[in-house]
Amino acid sequence: MIKVQGLYKSFNGQAVLNDINLYVPEGEILAILGESGSGKSVFLQHLIGLLKPDRGTIEIDGTDITKLSEEQLLKLRAKIGYLFQEGALYDFFTVYENVAFPLMEHTRMKSKEITQKVEHMLHLVGLEKAAYKYPSELSGGMKKRAALARSVILDSKFLLCDEPTSGLDPLRSRQIMDLIANLTPELKCTTIITSHDIPNSFRVADRVAIIKEGHIIAIGTREELELSRDNSIQELLKV
Ligand SMILES: Nc1ncnc2c1ncn2[C@@H]1O[C@H](COP(=O)(O)OP(=O)(O)OP(=O)(O)O)[C@@H](O)[C@H]1O
Ligand SMILES: [Mg+2]
Incomplete structure (x- = not known):
């Protein structure tokens, strides 16, 4: 689970995250929607300790990660696919090498086990035929799928995806979200x-959170959000 309380972050006196409170139970898929510059990427970077908050706590499986040392953060990041x-x-x-790399760096698995695990993961993301291609030989959607495979190869307990559909056509956007x-x-x-991909976010997520100027102004299922009287939420639901 992820539990964020009273999270504030400013850059040069400008508040970017302004009192974020959020609870994500185990196994949930949460989508965060919000305009460009609303603080989505800055928020995700806090969840892996790449950025430190000015105030607030971030609990991941019960541990407040804002208090961890760099060494402890490295261990935590091994559990998080980003x-x-x-x-x-x-x-x-x-x-193949991209996806195998974290296993070679962070585990003592034998090369045969690594091969099996990487092949299984490439199968899951539909890239078994592209295993020996270089990134420059891949389409945008294939690159995203390869990056996704690499990000979760260490059996991630958490998966954080920052704009997984950016730059992809509608079909590939749908595929990567699926x-x-x-x-x-x-x-x-x-x-x-x-994401900025409103239809796909509502389609795959259990709940959707709307972030505006660094604050979560609403969170819930589509039906729950439809009850909101906030204009910006109603605008978003029209898409
Ligand atoms: N390292 C940083 N130093 C200073 N300002 C930053 C830094 N990172 C982000 N910002 C600022 O924080 C604000 C939020 O940025 P963020 O990248 O979180 O937006 P976003 O919601 O992810 O936008 P997009 O949808 O375009 O990806 C922006 O005004 C940005 O300029
Ligand atoms: Mg962003």
């Missing part, structure tokens, strides 16, 4: 997705 907005594959590695939705029960993880 799909960066840019994807960030190693250009000089094949898809993939995240299917991987969540497969890995038994808890998932947060930030």
Whole structure:
């Protein structure tokens, strides 16, 4: 579970996260929607300790990660799959090598076990035929799927996806969101997705949170959000 209380963060005196309170139970898929610059990526970066809050607590499975040392944070990050907005594959590695890399770095698995695990993961994301291609030979959607496979290969308990559909056409957007939705029960993880893709977010998420100027102004199912009188929420639901 993820529990955030009273989270504040400012850059140069400008508040970017302004009293975020959020509880995400185990196994949930939560989507966070909000305008560009509303604080979605900054929020996700706090959940892996890449950014430190000015105030507030962030509990992950009961541990307040704002109090952890760098060494403890490294251990925590091994449990968290993080799909960066840019994807960030190693250009000089094949898809197979990209996905195998965390296993070689962080485990003592034998090469045969690594091969089996990577092949299984590439099968889950539908990239078994692209295993020996380099990132430059992949489409945008394939790159996202490869990055997703790499981000969860260490049996992540949490999956954080920052704009997984950015730059993808509607069909590929749908595919990557479906993939995240299917991987969540497969890995038994808890998932947060930030997105501008409103229809797909409502389709795959258990709940949707709306962030505005660094504050969560509403959270719930589509039906629950429809009860809101807030204009910006009503505008969003029209899409
Ligand atoms: N490291 C940083 N230093 C200073 N300001 C930052 C930093 N990171 C983000 N910001 C600012 O924080 C605000 C929120 O940025 P953030 O990247 O979280 O937006 P976002 O909701 O993810 O937007 P988008 O939908 O475009 O990805 C922006 O005004 C941005 O300029
Ligand atoms: Mg962002």
